[in-house]
Amino acid sequence: MSTKKKTAWNAGLIAALLILLFLLEQVLPSSSMLFTVLKKGAIYALVAVSMNLLNGFTGLFSLGQAGFMLLGAYTYAIFTIPVESRNSVYQYFDGGIIQFTLPVPVALIAGGIVAAVFAYLIGLPVLRLKSDYLAIATLGFAEIIRAVFQWDKLGPITNGSNLLRNFPSFRSVIFPFVAAGICIALIVMLINSTYGRAFKAIRDDEIAAEAMGINLAHHKRLAFVISSFFAGISGGLLAMYQTTIQASMFKSAMTYEILLIVVIGGIGSVTGSCISSFLFIACSEWWLRFLDNENLYIGGFHVPLLRPGFRKVVFAVVIMAVVLFYRQGIMGTREFSVEGISNFFKKKLSGKKEKKGGSSRE
Amino acid sequence: MSNILEVKDLHVSYGGIKAVKEISFEVPKGEVVTLIGANGAGKSSTLRSIVGLVKPESGSIQFEGAELAGLSTDQIVSKGITLVPEGRRVFPDLTVLENLKIGAYMRKDSLEEDLKWVHDLFPRLKERSWQLAGTLSGGEQQMLAIGRALMSKPELIMMDEPSLGLAPIIVQGVFDIIREINKQGVTILLVEQNANMALKAADKGYVMETGRITLTGTGMELLENEEVKAAYLGKAKDK
Numbered sequence: 234m235s236t237k238k239k240t241a242w243n244a245g246l247i248a249a250l251l252i253l254l255f256l257l258e259q260v261l262p263s264s265s266m267l268f269t270v271l272k273k274g275a276i277y278a279l280v281a282v283s284m285n286l287l288n289g290f291t292g293l294f295s296l297g298q299a300g301f302m303l304l305g306a307y308t309y310a311i312f313t314i315p316v317e318s319r320n321s322v323y324q325y326f327d328g329g330i331i332q333f334t335l336p337v338p339v340a341l342i343a344g345g346i347v348a349a350v351f352a353y354l355i356g357l358p359v360l361r362l363k364s365d366y367l368a369i370a371t372l373g374f375a376e377i378i379r380a381v382f383q384w385d386k387l388g389p390i391t392n393g394s395n396l397l398r399n400f401p402s403f404r405s406v407i408f409p410f411v412a413a414g415i416c417i418a419l420i421v422m423l424i425n426s427t428y429g430r431a432f433k434a435i436r437d438d439e440i441a442a443e444a445m446g447i448n449l450a451h452h453k454r455l456a457f458v459i460s461s462f463f464a465g466i467s468g469g470l471l472a473m474y475q476t477t478i479q480a481s482m483f484k485s486a487m488t489y490e491i492l493l494i495v496v497i498g499g500i501g502s503v504t505g506s507c508i509s510s511f512l513f514i515a516c517s518e519w520w521l522r523f524l525d526n527e528n529l530y531i532g533g534f535h536v537p538l539l540r541p542g543f544r545k546v547v548f549a550v551v552i553m554a555v556v557l558f559y560r561q562g563i564m565g566t567r568e569f570s571v572e573g574i575s576n577f578f579k580k581k582l583s584g585k586k587e588k589k590g591g592s593s594r595e
Numbered sequence: 596m597s598n599i600l601e602v603k604d605l606h607v608s609y610g611g612i613k614a615v616k617e618i619s620f621e622v623p624k625g626e627v628v629t630l631i632g633a634n635g636a637g638k639s640s641t642l643r644s645i646v647g648l649v650k651p652e653s654g655s656i657q658f659e660g661a662e663l664a665g666l667s668t669d670q671i672v673s674k675g676i677t678l679v680p681e682g683r684r685v686f687p688d689l690t691v692l693e694n695l696k697i698g699a700y701m702r703k704d705s706l707e708e709d710l711k712w713v714h715d716l717f718p719r720l721k722e723r724s725w726q727l728a729g730t731l732s733g734g735e736q737q738m739l740a741i742g743r744a745l746m747s748k749p750e751l752i753m754m755d756e757p758s759l760g761l762a763p764i765i766v767q768g769v770f771d772i773i774r775e776i777n778k779q780g781v782t783i784l785l786v787e788q789n790a791n792m793a794l795k796a797a798d799k800g801y802v803m804e805t806g807r808i809t810l811t812g813t814g815m816e817l818l819e820n821e822e823v824k825a826a827y828l829g830k831a832k833d834k
Contacts, residue, residue, distance in 0.1 A: 427700065430689070434697045437686035443648060444680050446672030446701040446747065501688075566688065 242571040247414070254406055263404070266519045271406045273518065274511035276470045279413040281494040281506035282420050283463035288492075289501035289566075290424055291456040292436030293360070294368045296488050297352075300375025301461040303483035304351055305344030305468030307382060310397040310478055311390060312340040318399040325395065326388040337401055341412070341469040348465025349458045351378075356457045360450065372485055382480035391480070398477040409470055416463050421503055423459065432456050497555055498562050505564030521548055599624040599751055599782050600645070600676075605654035607640045614640040616806040617654070622751065622784050622799075627777050629785040629793040629814070631827060632803035638786040639681055641803075642753050645784075646678040647671045658751070673701045677744040681755035683736045685743070687729025691720055694728050694739055698746030706746065713742040716772060734765040741772065745781070752776070753784040758792060770796050790827035794818045802827075 254271070261267060280298055287293050312335040314322055323329035335343065359370045381387065383394040391397075403409065423429055431452050434442040443449050472478045490513070498509030523529060524544040529536045555563070567573070600622040607615035615637040622628045630638045644651040647668040656663040663671055677698075686694050695713060699706050714721040717738045723731065728739055737757055744752050757773070758766040770792050777783050787793035794800050794814040802810035802823060810817065817823050 427696070430693055430697055431700060433689055433693070434686050434700075437688050438684050440648070441680055441684035441686065442697070443668050444646060444672075444678045444684075445697055445743070446669040447697075448667065448669045 239570075239572060246571070251407060251410070254410060258406060266522075268406050270511065270515045270519050272403075272409050272474050274514040275406075275409040275413040276467050276474055277491065277494060277514055278507040278510040279416050279467040279470070280464055280491050281498065281510045282417050282503050283460045283467065284491050285495050285498075285500065285503065285506045286420055286424065286432075286463075287456055287460040288495060289499075290429065290436060291432040291453065293453060293456065294364050295371040295457070295460075296368045296485070296492065297355070297371030297375045297461070298464050298491050299483040299485060299487040300371075300378040301348040301352060301464035302468030302471060302487070303375075303378055303382060303480060304348040305341075305465030306472035306478050306483070307391060307397070307468075307480070308344035308347040308465070309340045309469030310400045310472050312343060313337060313400040314397065315399065322397060322399055323389070323392055326392065329392065330389040337473075341466055344469040345462040345465040348468070349462040352458045352461030353454065356454045360453045360457060372488070375483070375485060375488065379480050379483055394480065396477045396479050397472075400472065400476075402473040402476045409474065412470055413467070416466055417503065417507070420459075420463060424503070428452070428455065493552065496562055497552070497559075499564035499566060500562060501566040502562065502564040502568055504569035505562055505567075508569065509563055516548055516551065517544075597624055598622060599659060600784065601655075601657045602641070602645070603655045603657075605641065605644065605656065606652040607637070607644045607649055608652050609640075609649075614806055615644070615651075618803070618806070618808050620801050620808060620811075622782060624750075624782055625777075625780065626798040627773065627783045627785060627796055628799045628801070629787055629797040630801050630803055631787055631790045631793055631817075631823075633788070633826075635805070636803040637806040638803055639755055642678060642755050642784070642786055645671075645753065646676060648678075669701065672747060675748070675750040677747045677749040677752050679740050679744045679752065679754040679757060682759060683733070683740040685728040685731070685736050685739050687727065689728055690725050691728055691731070691739060692724040694743050695720070695746050698743035699748075701747060709746055709748060713745055716745070716775065717742050734761055734768070737761060737765075737769055738772070741769075741776075745776065749781060751782045751784060753786070755786050756788060757785070758787065758789045766792060788827075790823065791818070794823075 257267070280302060284295075284298050287295050311331060315334060316332055319332065320328040355371070355374050359367060359374070362370055382391050384391075385393045387393070424432070431442070431447045434445065434447060435449060435452055439449060468483075475482075494510045494513050495506055497513065498505030498507070521544040524539055524547055525541045527540050529539050598621040602621070603619045604617050605615055605619070606613065606617060618637070618641065620628075620630075630641065632638050640649060643649040645656055645663065647663070647666055647670070651664050654664065658671075658674060658676060661674065663674070663676075686697065689697070695710060696706065699709065719735055720739060720742055723735070728736065731739060741752075741754070741757070754773070757769050761769065766789065773783060773785065773796055785793055785797065794817050797814035800812060800814050800817040801808050802817065810820065810823065812820065
């Protein structure tokens with residue numbers, strides 16, 4: 234398939250997806266769980282892809298994602314709360330010290346930049362570490378950030394451990410899809426560039442990559458900063474989705490959720506991360522909800538075992554099953570593409586033909 | 596003929612252990628030079644310090660008159676030296692083509708011509724362009740490692756045991772390629788344990804033992820040398 238045809242197909246698919254979303258919004262009530270899943274799924278897809286850029290493509294095992302999301306979310310919230318409602322939000326801190334607002338897109342990007350700056354500073358010492366040690370250090374960083382943001386002395390900026398609210402959020406599901414889509418497209422372009430190739434070379438063999446003239450420290454830092462930048466943006470989007478934020482929300486459990494999405498989707502597959510993020514959110518928020526219903530009757534039969542929290546047990550089992558049966562995750566390192574699907578069907582068709590040919594010989 | 600590389604009084608140590616003790620040698624432009632020696636003689640350390648993967652403790656390494664000691668690897672590679680690391684070390688999860696492109700990472704100009712050059716040298720790599728490098732055979736991986744190094748258009752290519760773990764017939768092929776590359780104007784510094792093959796291919800040879808150079812000569816002289824024969828070619832010393 235020619236590249237022109239491919240881009241045409243992809244553009245068509247994206248347009249179709251957006252039209253479908255638009256139509257769904259007209260038809261279904263806005264309180265439908267479907268939209269919750271789609272919104273949160275799109276945001277998580279972006280974090281998962283940003284984490285995959287680091288863990289799957291550069292081979293740096295980092296667990297700082299929640300920390301960078303927190304930075305992005307707080308930056309977004311702090312700079313977009315309308316001046317008139319600052320007094321009520323920062324009620325214990327005399328309205329805070331920041332008395333201006335930024336437009337939403339600017340604030341989102343600012344969130345990314347703040348996360349990237351922190352990533353650069355943290356990266357200087359931390360990126361000398363490898364594998365598990367790097368994971369521990371970044372996890373520690375995320376925890377420290379969370380604690381610092383709850384500190385009273387920073388209250389005039391961060392509102393201490395109180396909620397930040399009243400900042401602009403989105404209603405339509407189109408917004409997170411477009412925002413996350415643009416960011417993911419940028420990450421994909423990066424991965425397919427010479428930089429992406431250098432990242433993969435570092436993942437495969439550091440010494441050989443260095444011998445080829447790839448500056449290890451520089452490229453690792455680059456991957457770390459870019460990944461954090463997009464984590465920051467997704468943090469901003471998450472703040473918009475949640476409508477209120479609090480530092481205590483960004484626990485390490487959040488990083489583990491994202492890590493789980495990356496692993497289930499396939500380490501080193503962008504589309505895998507996207508697919509599994511929607512599946513993950515749908516399972517945890519929607520499809521398994523009925524398991525929490527203690528009084529579920531099918532006909533006259535009272536389904537046993539069900540009680541609040543049982544959903545989580547089943548979910549854990551599902552995840553274990555997925556990991557057992559798909560060792561490489563759903564997608565492995567492959568990507569989901571128009572070309573791949575058309576090849577798949579072509580193979581199926583030609584396979585059938587061969588079978589026919591075989592039977593006629595008998 | 597001028598020397599492309601001159602190493603003087605090079606010391607390399609890892610912690611307290613001295614791996615290379617005050618060695619000096621030169622590589623004339625356009626020739627094949629080999630360093631032979633047993634395991635632990637310091638051959639690989641020498642190569643690694645030339646390309647900047649290991650910082651030399653003291654001594655000077657001059658490449659076309661410019662000092663290399665203290666420069667970072669990417670700076671050294673961009674000057675025109677490439678290392679084919681020991682044990683091939685191709686990038687297993689990248690395709691053959693991507694591996695080759697990584698070799699040209701320091702270059703910003705067009706790669707078409709050099710890709711064609713490498714593909715002419717190794718037609719097998721062209722056939723397998725889309726295959727993951729990890730699925731190639733050992734011999735093919737060695738070809739890829741050499742091809743990848745050539746993609747940076749080096750003036751000096753250093754090979755660390757290219758015959759390691761390969762069948763004799765493949766080793767013969769690798770050495771044929773080495774001579775072919777040399778004919779096309781690339782200077783080669785070869786580190787080998789396979790002394791017989793290496794000395795036959797080389798214009799000049801150095802024998803290393805426990806961090807020092809103990810013998811020097813042309814390839815033929817060393818092949819005839821009794822001590823070399825006894826130590827590396829498996830023939831008893833005449834008494």
